[in-house]
Each structure stands twice: as C-alpha cells, then as structure tokens.
Amino acid sequence: MxxxxxxxxxxxxxxxxxxxxxxxxxxxxxxxxxxxxxxxxxxxFELVNDNKIPLLLCNRDTGDAARQLESAFQKLGLFAVKKADASLSDAGIASRMQEKDALVAIVIPRGYGSSVEARSAVVASQALASFGAGGDSTKKTVPAIENILLFYHPVLQQSFRASVQGALKSAMQLVESRSLLQSIYASLNEKAMPAAFEQQIVMNQSGITEIPVSRNGNRNIPxxxxxxxxxxxxxxxxxxxxxxxxxxxxxxxxxxxxxxxxxxxxxxxxxxxxxxxxxxxxxxxxxxxxxxxxxxxxxxxxxxxxxxxxxxxxxxxxxxxxxxxxxxxxxxxxxxxxxxxxxxxxxxxxxxxxxxxxxxxxxxxxxxxxxxxxxxxxxxxxxxxxxxxxxxxxxxxxxxxxxxxxxxxxxxxxxxxxxxxxxxxxx
Amino acid sequence: MSNTAICIRSLSFSYEAQSLPIFKELDLDISAGRRFGLFGPNGAGKTTLINCMTGLLQPQDGTVELMGRQLRTHDTSIRSVFGFVPQDFSFYHELSPMENLAFFGAWYGMQPKKIRERSKALLDVLGLADVANRQVGQFSGGMKRRVNLAIGVLHEPAILFLDEPTVGVDVQTRHAMIGYLKQLNAAGTTLLYTSHQLKEAEQLCNEMALFDHGRIIARGTLEQLLTENGATDLEALFIQLTGHDYRDG
Incomplete structure (x- = not known):
C-alpha cells in the first residue's frame, strides 16, 4: 500500500x-x-505616526484664543498645516480641496476668540462665586462658543475623520481650559497668569506607555x-x-x-x-x-x-x-x-x-x-x-x-x- | 483454471432516470482465449454491459464472474484479473508514457522492477520508445491510443476489455494495434472488444455477438453468422439484423 x-x-x-x-x-x-x-x-500606520495629514487652516478671527488654537493645531503634530488667507470663502476652501490641495480644512470663524473669552469670564465668575471667593453669583446665561468648521474630502474614511475630530477637540479643549484658567487667575490676582505656571497647569504632564498584553511577557509592539x-x-x-x-x-x-x-x-x-x-x-x-x-x-x-x-x-x-x-x-x-x-x-x-x-x-x-x-x-x-x-x-x-x-x-x-x-x- | 473467462447470469440493469431496463436477465458465457466481438447500434447497451463487467456500474440483479471469481463492488482484488481500454483517453496528459505506466503499474499492485521491465517492453512494441519521456499531452491521436492500450495491458491481464480502442487512428496504427492484440491473445489473454469498425472486427475477432435492445440477437463465428443469415459481410449482416433506423435516442 x-x-x-x-x-x-x-x-x-x-x-x-x-x-x-x-x-x-x-x-x-x-x-x-x-x-x-x-x-x-x-x-x-506611518501616516498617523510619521507622515502628516495636509490641513488647510483658515483663521478668520483675530483674537488670542484663535491664535492659540492655530498654534495648538501646529503642535499636535498630526497635520501639515497650510495657512489660507482669512478672506478665503467657504466656496474657495471647497475649491482648493477639490483640487486635493488638502483633505481636511478647518475654519476658525470670526468671533471665535471673543466667544471663548466671554464664556470663560462668565464661567470663571460663577466658579469663584461657588468657591466663596467673590465673583458674580447672579445666574447669567453661559454664552456659547462659535463652532469650528471642519471641511473634509469625501475620500476621507469615517475612522480617519474620527481621528481628526479627536485631535481637533483636544486642541480646542486646551484653548478653552487655558482661557478659563486665565480668567480665574486674573479675577483672583488682578494680573495675568505667568506663562510657566500656565504651562504647568494646562499641558499634559503624564504620558502614555503602550503595553501589549502577551502571554510570554514580550512587550514588543505588534x-x-x-x-x-x-x-x-x-x-x-x-x-x-x-x-x-x-x-x-x-x-x-x-x-x-x-x-x-x-x-x-x-x-x-x-x-x-x-x-x-x-x-x-x-x-x-x-x-x-x-x-x-x-x-x-x-x-x-x-x-x-x-x-x-x-x-x-x-x-x-x-x-x-x-x-x-x-x-x-x-x-x-x-x-x-x-x-x-x-x-x-x-x-x-x-x-x-x-x-x-x-x-x-x-x-x-x-x-x-x-x-x-x-x-x-x-x-x-x-x-x-x-x-x-x-x-x-x-x-x-x-x-x-x-x-x-x-x-x-x-x-x-x-x-x-x-x-x-x-x-x-x-x- | 476455469475454461470460461466471462460468465454472466441473469444480469439486469437500468438507469435511474429511465423506466425501461437496458438489459434484463442477460446470460452470456465467453470462453477463455477467445477474441470476442460485441457489436450493436448506438444505445444498444454495449458500453453499459462492459461497465457492469468491469465494476464501473452496479447491476440491479444478476452476477458477473471473471475467471471463475464473482465481481463484487468492494472486492478490489478481482480487478487485477482484467484490463480495460476505454474509448476515452484514460491517462494523465501532463505525464510521459513512462510516468503514466509507473503510476498505473503501482495501482495494479505490480512491483517496481516488473513495472519498469513491462513498460520498456510495451513502449518498444507499440513504437513509443522514442517518446517515452515526453508529455503525452503533446502526442498525436494515434500515439495517445497506443498509450491508452499500453496502460490497459501493463499487468498482463487474463481478460482485456476494449471499448472502441482504435477510434480516430490512421491505418498504420490500426494495423499495429490489431497485430499486437492478436499477439496478446495468442499469449493467453481473452479479449472482449466493441467497435463500430466492422472491417477491423472481421480481422480481429474469432467469435462475435450482435447486441440490440438489451439482448443478444446473433452469436457465432463470422463464417457461421454469414452463412446462417445469407449475408456477404459483417456490415450487411449488421444492417440486416438491426435495421436502417437511426439509433441516437
């Protein structure tokens, strides 16, 4: 056989x-x-980690918060920021994106900075009142912040857009937190917060260490x-x-x-x-x-x-x-x-x-x-x-x-x- | 050893899709050492009968004995008693004749040395020695027919079933193949042969039967059949006994 x-x-x-x-x-x-x-x-993987996503940034505002947001985008490291002229219309942005000049565009609207500052002032005042440290205890309506506009090319997949949105939100959170802190500090001390102190409070001090769960204790990242x-x-x-x-x-x-x-x-x-x-x-x-x-x-x-x-x-x-x-x-x-x-x-x-x-x-x-x-x-x-x-x-x-x-x-x-x-x- | 090579008793077979049986309670004895021709029109049941004799089809009733041993579906050892040369080319076109013979020899249960010796001898006899190591797929129809025959006789079977073994070959190849089959028969192999080449059948067969509608309608030597029916040759006899109508259905 x-x-x-x-x-x-x-x-x-x-x-x-x-x-x-x-x-x-x-x-x-x-x-x-x-x-x-x-x-x-x-x-x-390298696109997310090493390469940068081309981003068209149109800042139509002139306030500090808008400038800080612009700077925060740059520092995120995720985007290769191309600045567009503040006078560029929405149609102009769409046109540049159709030419694949950028897959993502962000517009900081006129009045963004002042709306952030106005909201910070009201929230700071209410916070101080609740601490018993002065402030205005009368119930004022907290003003809304102008929305940031995110334009994206249709080829951009949903998961990718979600990553971009997550990055943007962290930058916006940073700007809003900083503005709020400055308001509270200024109300308490009647002077601007020192930059170094602000950095200590606002910026992330803790990092993230990735640990792949393995059975043999190997920590090589797959x-x-x-x-x-x-x-x-x-x-x-x-x-x-x-x-x-x-x-x-x-x-x-x-x-x-x-x-x-x-x-x-x-x-x-x-x-x-x-x-x-x-x-x-x-x-x-x-x-x-x-x-x-x-x-x-x-x-x-x-x-x-x-x-x-x-x-x-x-x-x-x-x-x-x-x-x-x-x-x-x-x-x-x-x-x-x-x-x-x-x-x-x-x-x-x-x-x-x-x-x-x-x-x-x-x-x-x-x-x-x-x-x-x-x-x-x-x-x-x-x-x-x-x-x-x-x-x-x-x-x-x-x-x-x-x-x-x-x-x-x-x-x-x-x-x-x-x-x-x-x-x-x-x- | 039994003097009867093939013994069929009360054999009945019908295909599932057909209401009428192909044959019913058929009896047939073929003596050892004969060159037996089985002829009939298309659809007469010749190939079905051969398939029942080689175990390719399972009859509903009856028995088939080859060299005194009953053919049973799950008894594979009896299959070494016979060889089969089907009408279709039954080998691997990607392999050479030697490689085909090596494989089929192993499946016949032959020893490697015997396979080598028989393969060489057969390829010499059948004029394939020069192309023994070329892929069969590149061969002419006549050469493929000879490879088909070589595989069927490799293990020197006691009975050889040949289903239209010379279809599509030239005169030279046909003569060579008929000559070889006669040699094989002289060495003791019983042949059961079907074909529509009636001139060829006259040369090869020393006994024949006409088969139609699932039964044998005439049987004997060529001389006996011609004399009994007053026919001049096998073709005339064939038409006389089976008619002129098409039999494609």
Whole structure:
C-alpha cells in the first residue's frame, strides 16, 4: 500500500509542478498580497505616526484664543498645516480641496476668540462665586462658543475623520481650559497668569506607555507584518482550492478517473495522496511567505516578521490549518461537476470565509449580528491560532481552543467528502 | 483454471432516470482465449454491459464472474484479473508514457522492477520508445491510443476489455494495434472488444455477438453468422439484423 501511495504522490507532485498557473496562484499571488497589504497598512500606520495629514487652516478671527488654537493645531503634530488667507470663502476652501490641495480644512470663524473669552469670564465668575471667593453669583446665561468648521474630502474614511475630530477637540479643549484658567487667575490676582505656571497647569504632564498584553511577557509592539503575514498565509493556504479543486475535477472529467475505478486499488489512496501532497504544499507556502517576512521585508523598508518562540506550536498550527484548507479544497472538487464550478465557488467561498473570518476586516470590528457567523469560518480559527502565537506570545496549549474547532470543521468536511464519494460508488 | 473467462447470469440493469431496463436477465458465457466481438447500434447497451463487467456500474440483479471469481463492488482484488481500454483517453496528459505506466503499474499492485521491465517492453512494441519521456499531452491521436492500450495491458491481464480502442487512428496504427492484440491473445489473454469498425472486427475477432435492445440477437463465428443469415459481410449482416433506423435516442 505504501508503494501505491508513494507512486500516487509522485504522480500528483509531477502534475502539480507542471501546472504553472496553479503554482503562480499558490505561491506568487499570496506573496504579492502579503507584501502589498503589509506595505499599505504600514504606510497607513506611518501616516498617523510619521507622515502628516495636509490641513488647510483658515483663521478668520483675530483674537488670542484663535491664535492659540492655530498654534495648538501646529503642535499636535498630526497635520501639515497650510495657512489660507482669512478672506478665503467657504466656496474657495471647497475649491482648493477639490483640487486635493488638502483633505481636511478647518475654519476658525470670526468671533471665535471673543466667544471663548466671554464664556470663560462668565464661567470663571460663577466658579469663584461657588468657591466663596467673590465673583458674580447672579445666574447669567453661559454664552456659547462659535463652532469650528471642519471641511473634509469625501475620500476621507469615517475612522480617519474620527481621528481628526479627536485631535481637533483636544486642541480646542486646551484653548478653552487655558482661557478659563486665565480668567480665574486674573479675577483672583488682578494680573495675568505667568506663562510657566500656565504651562504647568494646562499641558499634559503624564504620558502614555503602550503595553501589549502577551502571554510570554514580550512587550514588543505588534507591527503590520505580525498582523498581515499570518493572515495572508492562511488565505494562500485556502486559495489552493483553485489548483487542488480543479485537479480533482479534472481527474474526474478525463478518462483517468474511469480507469482508476477499475483498478485493484481504493480511490482512498488517491485522496490520501492529494491530502499529503498538498499539505506539503501548504507547509512550503508558509515557509516561503514567513521567510520573506523575516528576511525580505526589512530590506524593503517594511517591519520584519518576528516568529513565535514556540516553533513546535507554529508547526502544529500550520499543519492543522493546512489540513483544513486541503480538506476543503478536495471537498469542493468532489462536489463540483466542472472546473468552472470548482474555481468559481471555491474562490468566492474563500473570499467570503476570509471576510467573515477576520482576514480582511478584524473580527472585533464586525457588527454584533456577525459575531456568531464568524465562528463558522475555518479561516477565523486559523487566524486566532496564528495570532495566539504571533501576537499574544502564546504556546501550543494556549491556542488549543482554536485548534479544536478547526479540527472539528476539518473532520466535518472530510465526512462530507466521503459521503459524496460513497454516494457516487467511488469508495 | 476455469475454461470460461466471462460468465454472466441473469444480469439486469437500468438507469435511474429511465423506466425501461437496458438489459434484463442477460446470460452470456465467453470462453477463455477467445477474441470476442460485441457489436450493436448506438444505445444498444454495449458500453453499459462492459461497465457492469468491469465494476464501473452496479447491476440491479444478476452476477458477473471473471475467471471463475464473482465481481463484487468492494472486492478490489478481482480487478487485477482484467484490463480495460476505454474509448476515452484514460491517462494523465501532463505525464510521459513512462510516468503514466509507473503510476498505473503501482495501482495494479505490480512491483517496481516488473513495472519498469513491462513498460520498456510495451513502449518498444507499440513504437513509443522514442517518446517515452515526453508529455503525452503533446502526442498525436494515434500515439495517445497506443498509450491508452499500453496502460490497459501493463499487468498482463487474463481478460482485456476494449471499448472502441482504435477510434480516430490512421491505418498504420490500426494495423499495429490489431497485430499486437492478436499477439496478446495468442499469449493467453481473452479479449472482449466493441467497435463500430466492422472491417477491423472481421480481422480481429474469432467469435462475435450482435447486441440490440438489451439482448443478444446473433452469436457465432463470422463464417457461421454469414452463412446462417445469407449475408456477404459483417456490415450487411449488421444492417440486416438491426435495421436502417437511426439509433441516437
């Protein structure tokens, strides 16, 4: 039996290595995807951290608060501020943005500074009265502050706009707090607050230290490669459905299948051979893509992929993911009647499973109604297992809860395949 | 060893979608060492009968015995008794003849050394030695037919089923293949052959049966059949017994 299996694997390997299109889909496409997606995500990360968002600033006010706000925007470090003439109309701003001169524009309206100062004066007076330190205890209406106008180009995504708004609000908060403090200080001391003192009070003195939660105590902050390389490796593994599913259909369609059914060897040998051969392919895909992440990415200016400390865990997870991918591809091939069916359904189903499995969009960002569906996707469990090793610094025992559902799905797919073959009287 | 190579008793088969059976309670014995031709119009049930004899189809009733052993779906060992040369090219076009033979030899359960020896001998006999390591996908139709035949006879089967083995080949290839099949038969292999090439059948077969509407309507040697029916050749006999109507349905 071993000789028959070896001969069948040799046959499958020969056919595979002569299928240039299949090899391209299995190896070149995922490598290109991993590089492109990592580069894109890395540049987005750098856009937020290193590069600056072009911002058109039109200050139509002449008050101190408006100048302070302008200065605060500059100091945020998030924007590359281009100053527009105060006389530029809203239509003029829109026109410059349509020319992609800037993706975001901020207009400080006329009267902004005086409205901030007026509000600070009233609030300061009420605050002092409540402290019993003088002030005006009569209930005056607190004046509203003129709204800052934020123009944005429609290409700017909602999440990006939210970041811009958050930055703007922190700058506005700073200006308003400073104005309020100055009012209170001036009321109490009848002189302006010393600048150094003001800095001490207003400016943030505490920083933020990021601590990624890991199981092994590693505090390396995950980079775009850590997120993308495992994800697109899983996608590549499952995308062998194009080559393997087609191979099963092709074998059924051409006469070789007819002859195989008349030979004194069970078709289970052919299935075992395909599983072992393509499992080896998934291991090779993983080795190639991970090697590129470790050695080639840094040479391309991308962050290097750091392999997990648990090498055996990585091997087991890769094997289980590969087996699931191979089982799925064979099942598609066994059920499909034509190569078009296998390729079409195979490719679309993998993209869908990747989408709901968190490869394209993080699982946690999915709507609540999708959270149950996510668990149906084998790619989700693969991703969770890889992330457990790559991002959380876990070991094999830590990702067992991801491996077990994956094995369950694999066995279910295998059972479906055998049921179909039995129904067709092939085994 | 049994003197009967193929023994069919009360064989009935019908496809799920069809109400009428393809054949019902069919009996057929073919002696060992014969070159038996099975002829009939399209849709007569020849290929279905061969598929039942090779285990590709499961009959609803009846038995098929090959060299004294009953054919059963899950008994794969009996499949080494026979070889099959289907009408379609039944091999891997991406592989060379040698690679195809190596794979199918393993599936026949042959030893590696025996596979190598038989493959070399067969490729020599069938004029494929020079292209033994070229991909079959690049071959002409005649060369592919010879590869198809080589795979079917690789394990030196006791019975060889041939379903239109020479479709689309030139005269030279046909002569070579018929010559080889006669050699094979002389060495002890029983042949069961179907074809619409009736001239070729006259050259090859030493016994034949006309099969129509799921039953055997005439059987004997060519001389016997021609004499009994007053026909001049097999084609005339064929038309005489099966009629002139199209049989595509």
């Amino acid at each position: 071993f000789f028959r299996l070896r001969a069948t694997m040799l046959k499958d390997l020969r056919i595979l290595t002569r299928d240039r299109v299949g090899l391209t889909i299995m190896f070149v496409m995922p490598i290109v995807l991993a590089i492109v997606i990592t580069a894109v995500q890395n540049s987005t 980079n775009a490669s850590q997120h993308n390389v495992p994800a697109w490796t899983i996608f590549a593994m499952f995308f062998i459905v194009i080559s393997l599913g087609s191979s099963v259909v092709r074998e059924k369609q051409n006469g070789s299948f007819l002859r195989l059914k008349t030979l004194p060897t069970s078709y289970l040998v052919a299935l075992a051979s395909k599983q072992l051969t393509y499992l080896a392919v998934t291991l090779l895909q993983t080795a190639v893509i991970f090697s590129i992440g470790v050695w080639l990415f840094p040479r391309m200016g991308l962050p290097a992929l750091n392999l997990p400390s648990d090498g055996w865990g990585l091997l087991v997870v890769t094997l289980v993911c590969g087996w699931c991918a191979v089982s799925y591809a064979i099942c598609i091939g066994v059920f499909a009647d034509t190569q078009e069916q296998a390729n079409g359904f195979g490719a679309v189903s993998i993209v869908l499973l990747a989408a709901i499995g968190g490869i394209l969009v993080p699982s946690f960002a999915m709507p609540a109604s999708f959270q149950g569906v996510i668990k149906v996707s084998p790619l989700h469990w693969c991703l969770e297992a890889f992330y457990g090793l790559f991002l959380e610094g876990g070991k094999l025992k830590d990702v067992m809860l991801n491996i077990l559902p994956l094995l369950g799905i694999t066995l279910l797919v295998q059972a479906l395949t055998l049921y179909r073959l039995k129904r067709k009287n092939l085994i």
